[in-house]
Amino acid sequence: MAVEIIYETHSTTTDNEAGIATGWLPGRLSQQGRRQARELGERRRTGGIAAVFTSDLRRAVETGRIAFPDGRPPLHQDSRLRECDYGELNGGPVHLIAAQRVRRIDEPFPGGQSYRQVVAATDSFLHDLARHWDGRRILLIAHSANRWALDCLLTGAPLHDLLQDPPGWRPGWNYTLPADWPAHAGEY
Numbered sequence: 001m002a003v004e005i006i007y008e009t010h011s012t013t014t015d016n017e018a019g020i021a022t023g024w025l026p027g028r029l030s031q032q033g034r035r036q037a038r039e040l041g042e043r044r045r046t047g048g049i050a051a052v053f054t055s056d057l058r059r060a061v062e063t064g065r066i067a068f069p070d071g072r073p074p075l076h077q078d079s080r081l082r083e084c085d086y087g088e089l090n091g092g093p094v095h096l097i098a099a100q101r102v103r104r105i106d107e108p109f110p111g112g113q114s115y116r117q118v119v120a121a122t123d124s125f126l127h128d129l130a131r132h133w134d135g136r137r138i139l140l141i142a143h144s145a146n147r148w149a150l151d152c153l154l155t156g157a158p159l160h161d162l163l164q165d166p167p168g169w170r171p172g173w174n175y176t177l178p179a180d181w182p183a184h185a186g187e188y
Contacts, residue, residue: 001135003177006044007150008141009169010060011036021097023083023090023112027059034066040141041067043171049073050136053129055081055143064141073139080125083143087112101163115145115163122149130181150175 011033015022029037040063052068054060056077064075086097087109100109108114129138140146144166151157151167154175 002179003129003133003135004137005129005150005154005175005177006047006049006137006139007147007173007175008040008044008063008139008171009144009147010055010057010063010141011040011066013059015091019094021086021089021092021094022057022059023086023097024057025090026057029059029062029066033059033063037063037066040171041069044139047139048137049139050133051076052139052141053078053081053125054141055079055083055146057082057143060141060143067141078125080121081140081142081146082118082121084115084118084145085109085112101166102160105159105163115148115159118145119149119152119159122146123153126153126177126181130177130179134179147173 011029013022013027013033014030015027017030044067051073052064052075054064054075054077056079060081061077068075086092088111089096089109090112101115105115108117148159148162148166150173151162152159154177
């Protein structure tokens with residue numbers, strides 16, 4: 001069997017609206033973001049989702065809690081679904097992060113991490129997902145770097161290309177985590 005993954009980026013934050021790259025800072029949903037989170041819940045409520053997994057950063061958790069206020073499906077937080085740690089640039093202007101993305105594939109942001117480290121953390125999460133949720137449909141609420149990691153790991157998209165020209169936002173992406181997932185380890 002396989003795990004069906006529906007991926008959603010956390011809803012709009014006050015930092016997003018201000019052009020700030022939040023990174024590992026908690027962030028807070030804006031009024032628009034809270035509306036988007038409610039819409040996410042309406043969109044996904046009848047989709048046969050067994051569980052929701054979010055980053056443990058406040059903006060992702062808040063998105064999940066607003067979308068599914070009754071706790072159904074159950075919400076799980078996982079630190080491996082965090083945004084890239086921009087280190088000294090957490091909370092800095094988005095344009096500074098964007099200008100360095102490709103350079104930070106293997107070289108960490110000063111005091112932070114590399115995008116390859118985000119891929120490795122996401123890969124670790126997928127191993128556990130494959131082991132414990134086989135045959136189920138799962139919703140992930142996380143960050144841009146995690147979506148790029150999923151594209152790299154599950155579709156074979158080159159990380160360099162994803163960071164050079166990031167795909168635009170849309171409400172949801174679908175992935176299939178193959179039943180033989182551990183066989184893919186180390187290919188990123």
